[in-house]
Each structure stands twice: as structure tokens, then as C-alpha cells.
Amino acid sequence: MSRLNLLEETRYEKVPVTVYDNQKEASEAVARRISDLIKRKQAQGQKTVLGLATGATPVGVYSELARLHREEGLSFKDVITFNLDEYYPMQPTAPQSYVRFMDENLFNHIDIDKANVNIPDGTLALEEIPAFCLAYEKKIEELGGLDLQVLGIGRTGHIGFNEPGSAPNSGTRLVTLDDLTRRDASRDFGGKGNVPTKAITMGIGTIFKAREIVLMAWNGKKAPIVQKAVEGEISGEVPATYLQLSDNVEFVLDQDAASGLTRFNTPWLVKDCVWDPVLTKKAVIWLSETLQKPILKLTEEDYNAHGMAQLAVDRGPVYNINIEIFNKLQNTITGWPGGKPNANDAGRPERALPEQKRAIIFSPHPDDDVISMGGTFIRLVDQGHDVHVAYQTSGNTAVWDDDVLRYVEFAIDFNQSIGEEGSRLKGIYEDMRQFIEQKQPNQIDTPEIQNVKAFIRKSEAIAGARYAGLADDHIHFQALPFYENGKTQKATVQEEDIQLTMNLLQQVKPHQVFTAGDFEDPHGTHIVCFNIVVEALRRLRQTESWVQDCWLWMYRGAWHEFATHEVEMAVPLSPQEVARKRNAIFKHQSQKDTPVFPGDDEREFWLRAQERNRDTARRYDRLGLADYEAMEAFVRYHY
CATH class of the missing domain: 3.40.50.1360 (Rossmann fold)
Structure with missing residues (x-):
């Protein structure tokens, strides 16, 4: 240069x-x-x-x-x-x-x-x-x-x-x-x-x-x-x-x-570009959003005034470019996240066959599944697909200490109500209370407290998955070692993490895998969990034929959404489906109100998810597409 x-x-x-x-x-x-x-x-x-x-x-x-x-x-x-x-x-x-x-x-x-x-x-x-x-x-x-x-x-x-x-x-x-x-x-x-x-x-x-x-x-x-x-x-x-x-x-x-x-980010403003389909889609959406005009109303003057004159010359007339990008966006929208049976799937994000797919939703924490893709989760179940959910970690670091005492107090009272003395449990409770009263910032909890926090999150995850329609034998708790070991040393992926994930994948042999693709969580768990899933699939691809037909979809959750030009599947939600998703999130009571680690957004997780999904729908609406109540967005990852 x-x-x-x-x-x-x-x-x-x-x-x-x-x-x-x-x-x-x-x-x-x-x-x-x-x-x-x-x-x-x-x-x-x-x-x-x-x-x-x-x-x-x-x-x-x-x-x-x-x-x-x-x-x-x-x-x-x-x-x-x-x-x-x-x-x-x-x-x-x-x-x-x-x-x-x-x-x-x-x-x-x-x-x-x-x-x-x-x-x-x-x-x-x-x-x-x-x-x-x-x-x-x-x-x-x-x-x-x-x-x-x-x-x-x-x-x-x-x-x-x-x-x-x-x-x-x-x-x-x-x-x-x-x-x-x-x-x-x-x-x-x-x-x-x-x-x-x-x-x-x-x-x-x-x-x-x-x-x-x-x-x-x-x-x-x-x-x-x-x-x-x-x-x-x-x-x-x-x-x-x-x-x-x-x-x-x-x-x-x-x-x-x-x-x-x-x-x-916007290279057309500073240099001549090679206008491949990806850059063209990004630029046209950017122009529409910048001018606050629907894509189909963009003009040649708009292109010329915003660094896109060469695109208009190379690929024009601009109205044809507008129609092409509009159709690409239209084709990302589907009410059939598992594929629509008996339909031409050439322009759809997912395959029509097989009509009933096996799917695994990998959830880094016990609530990412419903927060991030609860509407799609429920729809997959409603549409007859064989859906499994895998909670990769216990998430026990994100439970308040006073919740531990409250649950153990409940257990003591319950024991007494059925005639059990519960003296050992009382002793454990007193040890917990004394530890919590003297606990230093970020001090590692005792094993008993860690277990209670994990049990709280496990019971909430089961309630949320059941609400989505899953049977108990389709709910899996992996307790990946990297997370538990990371409490005393720097968390790194271990071979056992990958083997556990490979074992579950081999058991289900899914056509679809959904995994968290938002890596801005303040604890850094999502990227580690994502890498474990990808490595497991890559290894299995060497020996297992079913992996060749297994698609990996990334979702994003409480932290931020995919840019519109990145979205490859957008699942619209009706007002009723938004309410069902919210109810599934509400099953995670320990994460309601102010979470332990809110990041830079102190809103409750259900509200973040609801506003994020509504904003995705608004962005599609402003581009000139249908006006939906909310949308969940996905990007396919090629491993």
C-alpha cells in the first residue's frame, strides 16, 4: 500500500x-x-x-x-x-x-x-x-x-x-x-x-x-x-x-x-473496496440505518453521498442492489427454527429435512438457554423436535450468600415437619452462617456452600426447562471441571471438559447444536464453553458421520446482540411467546432483582432479554421488513 x-x-x-x-x-x-x-x-x-x-x-x-x-x-x-x-x-x-x-x-x-x-x-x-x-x-x-x-x-x-x-x-x-x-x-x-x-x-x-x-x-x-x-x-x-x-x-x-x-467498520468511507456479498450487505444496511430510510427507498444519490458510488457503478442500478439485500434479510426470518416440513428450503436458514431434528442447546450458565433463546427453545419443542439442554457449569458463583441461608433454613424446618431431628444439618448451617459473617471479598466458599448454591441453580434450571416442555431425561448437567477448578486457579479448558461434551454429543447425535456466541460476559465463561463445544465437534467429525450434517448455531444473551448484517436466522416472537419466554426466565429466582455480577447493565436479565429482542425486531422494521413484537437472532458457525 x-x-x-x-x-x-x-x-x-x-x-x-x-x-x-x-x-x-x-x-x-x-x-x-x-x-x-x-x-x-x-x-x-x-x-x-x-x-x-x-x-x-x-x-x-x-x-x-x-x-x-x-x-x-x-x-x-x-x-x-x-x-x-x-x-x-x-x-x-x-x-x-x-x-x-x-x-x-x-x-x-x-x-x-x-x-x-x-x-x-x-x-x-x-x-x-x-x-x-x-x-x-x-x-x-x-x-x-x-x-x-x-x-x-x-x-x-x-x-x-x-x-x-x-x-x-x-x-x-x-x-x-x-x-x-x-x-x-x-x-x-x-x-x-x-x-x-x-x-x-x-x-x-x-x-x-x-x-x-x-x-x-x-x-x-x-x-x-x-x-x-x-x-x-x-x-x-x-x-x-x-x-x-x-x-x-x-x-x-x-x-x-x-x-x-x-x-x-465502514471502509467505504476511506478507500476503494472489493464489493463482495458480505460487505455489500453490511454497507446497504448501514446506509439505511444512517439515513433512517427503508432499504427499498435508498437512492443513487444516497449511495454517492456516502462513499458507496463505486458499488452503485459496479453492481447497479441501486434499486436492484436494494432488492437483493432486502430479500436476503427477508430470508433470515423464519418461524421454523428447526426447518419447515414440506417446504422449499432453498431460501430458508434451516433445512427442511429431517422433519424432526435432534437438537442440543448448550447453556454456559443454568439460565443462558431461556434468557438468550427461550422463545426459540419453546418453539422447537412445540414443533415436535427432539430437544435436549445441557447446562455446562453449575453457575454457583452467581448466588447471593443470604439465599444459601434461606434455603438451608427451609430444609431444617422441612426436616422438623416430618419428624426428622436434623441436628447435623443444623450444625452445617451454623458453620455456614459463621463463615458468611466473616467472609472476605471474593473468598472461596466452603464446599457445603458451593453445593447449596449449585443445587439452587440446578433446581431453577430444571423448572425453566420443564416449563419449556422438556422431560427430565432431556435435561443434562455437565458440571464441567474447568469452572469448578477455576475457583482456586486460573480457569483453562481441560481434556475432561472436551470428553464430557463429546460423550453427550455422541449420545444425542444432534442435527442442530445451539451454543452461546456472546463473549462479553464479565466472568469469561461463555468463550471457554464455546471453545469446548467447537473442539468436541471438530474431533467427532474425524470419526462420526452424523457430524457432517450437524449445524452449529450461535445465540447471544444478556450482554449484546449480533449486528443486523451478521444475522443468519431471525426467529420472530408473538406477544404471547414473549410472555412465555419471560415466565421461563422467572423460574430462575436467584437471578431475579439485582444479579451478583450484572456487568455494566444493572437491569434484571429478563428485562435485558426482552428489550434486546424488541430492539432486534425494531431494527428489521426500520429496514422496511415486517413489524414483529420481538426477534431472537442466530449466526451459523462453520467449524
């Missing part, structure tokens, strides 16, 4: 941006950049002063730096580090402490002198903080400033803990955390109520003085705020936009984090 073409393609971007295929490649590139800096300074007999970040984003960088030390001899003896921030108050030994984070992810694996490690002190008395902050700034200045500052970005646009409203010349100080920042941290603390409301952070002015600044971001969850930081106007409402004023900054992104940038 010529320099002129590159400048045209990136003309909306106000900072240099480098995009890598994935997070691993990007992390290794940043680590190599840090390594080269350290070696260059060492060769000059100088120390390297690094500004370091915490959180999930830099973990891969630190892992690679540790590898470079271990395998390639990179030494950190001449490196001095300053961390961006720390929660306040915070003990350095606490699981959520950034002192502990840095030790576990980097410092314990390299040869750095701990005297050269500087992290804001979360144990100070309130009146001691101003002097500490001044000394922190002074120490950085006396060392000649930061050679390189590593940054992540929060969804509020914060860098460090410089929340919206921070001044561009701010220094190290005590700040109040934004509510969204605290919600994002709630998983680490066992609920938002346990997240500190304040933190000590380097200021934007301090960061800005670094000779090099590298801001990293991974996954689609960060795409909206990355787009604002890179292409938006400079504003205190998005502190990361201040980096546009620096000559020394670079944004390092993976493809998902970069997906909101103009050159990737």
Missing part, C-alpha cells in the same frame, strides 16, 4: 495505530519493544525507567518478558519501574492488590531488584497521601522521567485511573472511581459493593511526559472506547483522547479492538 493510500485510509485516526491479528502477536511485539529498549540503554550504561499497567491487558506482555528473561537472558537488574495506580485502601497481600498482581505476573519471574519497584501505597493514612504523591512525582523526575509508559484503556476512557473529568495536566493523586469502572472490577472483588471507591493514580500530565507511550487494547468489548479515543474529539469525558496531543504515542490493538475504527 502506498503512503498516500495509507494516509487516506487512516485519515480519521488522530494517533498512530498498529493492528495485529491477535492479542498474542500484539503482546509479543510490545514485549520485544520493551526488551530492545532495555538492551539499548544497558549498552549505553544507563538504567531503563518503565511505567507499568495492571489488569488483563498487559498480562501477555509480562508473560513474554518473563520468557525473554528465562530463555534469552534479558536482565532487569538495571530497570526501575513505576506502576500507574493502586486501589485505596488496599493491603499489598490482598488478592486484588496491584502489588500482588505485579509480583505474580512479572516481578517474581525476573531478576529485578525489588528496591527498584515503585507502586502506589494503598495502606497510607488519608492525610499521608498528598506527600506520598508529590514524592512519587519527584522520584520519576529525578530519574529523568519515564522512558516508556505502558497503558491499557478502561471503558470510561480512563488511562490509569484518570476517570472522565480528569485534567490533562494532572499529577499523581487520590481519585474517586467511576461507577462503570467499579462494575467492571466487581468480578475480582466478589461484587461491586466490595470494590474500593477510590484509588491512587499517576496523572495524565505524568503519563504525557514519558518519552514513549504504548496504549494496548484487546477484544471487541474495548472497540467502542478505542474508536472514541483514536477518532473522537479531545474531551475530558474521554481522558484517553488527550493522548492525541502527544508526538510519542502509539495504540497497539488486536483486530477485535480495532473493529470500530472507520477503516475496518
Whole structure:
């Protein structure tokens, strides 16, 4: 690509941006950049002063730096580090402490002198903080400033803990955390109520003085705020936009984090495109939504004025393009998610044959099935298909402690009502109550409490599946080991997870598999569960002939929906079906009201699902298609 073409393609971007295929490649590139800096300074007999970040984003960088030390001899003896921030108050030994984070992810694996490690002190008395902050700034200045500052970005646009409203010349100080920042941290603390409301952070002015600044971001969850930081106007409402004023900054992104940038999201606005069917569909829907005009009313002038003139020339007249895209959207709509018997299925999302299909709905948590696709679930059963549901994890981390006590109290009373003494149960109850009263944020529950929480969610899942019309022998609880083991160590897929899933698939031999395709859940369970299902199917495809005819459909749930151009099957719901879906969700009583981990949306799950389904239907209506009460959307995954 010529320099002129590159400048045209990136003309909306106000900072240099480098995009890598994935997070691993990007992390290794940043680590190599840090390594080269350290070696260059060492060769000059100088120390390297690094500004370091915490959180999930830099973990891969630190892992690679540790590898470079271990395998390639990179030494950190001449490196001095300053961390961006720390929660306040915070003990350095606490699981959520950034002192502990840095030790576990980097410092314990390299040869750095701990005297050269500087992290804001979360144990100070309130009146001691101003002097500490001044000394922190002074120490950085006396060392000649930061050679390189590593940054992540929060969804509020914060860098460090410089929340919206921070001044561009701010220094190290005590700040109040934004509510969204605290919600994002709630998983680490066992609920938002346990997240500190304040933190000590380097200021934007301090960061800005670094000779090099590298801001990293991974996954689609960060795409909206990355787009604002890179292409938006400079504003205190998005502190990361201040980096546009620096000559020394670079944004390092993976493809998902970069997906909101103009050159990737709407490339026709900045360059000539190859107008394949996928891009054509996306562009026409975007034009319709941008102009708030139904697809069939779009004109050649509309195409020309919005970067789509070449499409009109190559594929026109535009009315033919409009009809083609309208028909494609129309063909995604079906009231027969298992295929319509005795019908021409050439334009339908699912096959007509076999008329009765075997289907498995994989639900990462015990309520994702009804929250995400409850209407389709019920319709599949009503239309005579052989439907199974598999709850992949117990979901027991998402039950309030007081629910445990309430259920055990019920069990004690029940035992007494039938003449059972229940003295052992009373003893277990007292142990539970004492533990809960002294429980620390995010502390692992006792096995007895974990079991009761799992039983609560199991009974609710059974009630929901029965309401959808399933017999008990079609309801499966997998209790995948990765989830249970992940309570004491980092959750990773285990061979047993895949084998358990393969066994169930072999037992049912489904024609359809439905699995969660929304990977923005705050606990990260969905992506792990998805990968397990895909790996199980890929292995079975090598030896089992039925897998060749097994289609995998992804659904999305409480967190966000597929973009309209991505949808391949849209199942419309009547008002009565919306009510039935809502009733199925209501069977999950422990998840009603405020859930333990609400993410960045504190609405109840049933309300989120209802509004999401209605919004999908409204989007189809605005494009000029039929006006349905609600829709559930699916995308087929080719494994």
C-alpha cells in the first residue's frame, strides 16, 4: 500500500495505530519493544525507567518478558519501574492488590531488584497521601522521567485511573472511581459493593511526559472506547483522547479492538473496496440505518453521498442492489427454527429435512438457554423436535450468600415437619452462617456452600426447562471441571471438559447444536464453553458421520446482540411467546432483582432479554421488513 493510500485510509485516526491479528502477536511485539529498549540503554550504561499497567491487558506482555528473561537472558537488574495506580485502601497481600498482581505476573519471574519497584501505597493514612504523591512525582523526575509508559484503556476512557473529568495536566493523586469502572472490577472483588471507591493514580500530565507511550487494547468489548479515543474529539469525558496531543504515542490493538475504527467498520468511507456479498450487505444496511430510510427507498444519490458510488457503478442500478439485500434479510426470518416440513428450503436458514431434528442447546450458565433463546427453545419443542439442554457449569458463583441461608433454613424446618431431628444439618448451617459473617471479598466458599448454591441453580434450571416442555431425561448437567477448578486457579479448558461434551454429543447425535456466541460476559465463561463445544465437534467429525450434517448455531444473551448484517436466522416472537419466554426466565429466582455480577447493565436479565429482542425486531422494521413484537437472532458457525 502506498503512503498516500495509507494516509487516506487512516485519515480519521488522530494517533498512530498498529493492528495485529491477535492479542498474542500484539503482546509479543510490545514485549520485544520493551526488551530492545532495555538492551539499548544497558549498552549505553544507563538504567531503563518503565511505567507499568495492571489488569488483563498487559498480562501477555509480562508473560513474554518473563520468557525473554528465562530463555534469552534479558536482565532487569538495571530497570526501575513505576506502576500507574493502586486501589485505596488496599493491603499489598490482598488478592486484588496491584502489588500482588505485579509480583505474580512479572516481578517474581525476573531478576529485578525489588528496591527498584515503585507502586502506589494503598495502606497510607488519608492525610499521608498528598506527600506520598508529590514524592512519587519527584522520584520519576529525578530519574529523568519515564522512558516508556505502558497503558491499557478502561471503558470510561480512563488511562490509569484518570476517570472522565480528569485534567490533562494532572499529577499523581487520590481519585474517586467511576461507577462503570467499579462494575467492571466487581468480578475480582466478589461484587461491586466490595470494590474500593477510590484509588491512587499517576496523572495524565505524568503519563504525557514519558518519552514513549504504548496504549494496548484487546477484544471487541474495548472497540467502542478505542474508536472514541483514536477518532473522537479531545474531551475530558474521554481522558484517553488527550493522548492525541502527544508526538510519542502509539495504540497497539488486536483486530477485535480495532473493529470500530472507520477503516475496518465502514471502509467505504476511506478507500476503494472489493464489493463482495458480505460487505455489500453490511454497507446497504448501514446506509439505511444512517439515513433512517427503508432499504427499498435508498437512492443513487444516497449511495454517492456516502462513499458507496463505486458499488452503485459496479453492481447497479441501486434499486436492484436494494432488492437483493432486502430479500436476503427477508430470508433470515423464519418461524421454523428447526426447518419447515414440506417446504422449499432453498431460501430458508434451516433445512427442511429431517422433519424432526435432534437438537442440543448448550447453556454456559443454568439460565443462558431461556434468557438468550427461550422463545426459540419453546418453539422447537412445540414443533415436535427432539430437544435436549445441557447446562455446562453449575453457575454457583452467581448466588447471593443470604439465599444459601434461606434455603438451608427451609430444609431444617422441612426436616422438623416430618419428624426428622436434623441436628447435623443444623450444625452445617451454623458453620455456614459463621463463615458468611466473616467472609472476605471474593473468598472461596466452603464446599457445603458451593453445593447449596449449585443445587439452587440446578433446581431453577430444571423448572425453566420443564416449563419449556422438556422431560427430565432431556435435561443434562455437565458440571464441567474447568469452572469448578477455576475457583482456586486460573480457569483453562481441560481434556475432561472436551470428553464430557463429546460423550453427550455422541449420545444425542444432534442435527442442530445451539451454543452461546456472546463473549462479553464479565466472568469469561461463555468463550471457554464455546471453545469446548467447537473442539468436541471438530474431533467427532474425524470419526462420526452424523457430524457432517450437524449445524452449529450461535445465540447471544444478556450482554449484546449480533449486528443486523451478521444475522443468519431471525426467529420472530408473538406477544404471547414473549410472555412465555419471560415466565421461563422467572423460574430462575436467584437471578431475579439485582444479579451478583450484572456487568455494566444493572437491569434484571429478563428485562435485558426482552428489550434486546424488541430492539432486534425494531431494527428489521426500520429496514422496511415486517413489524414483529420481538426477534431472537442466530449466526451459523462453520467449524
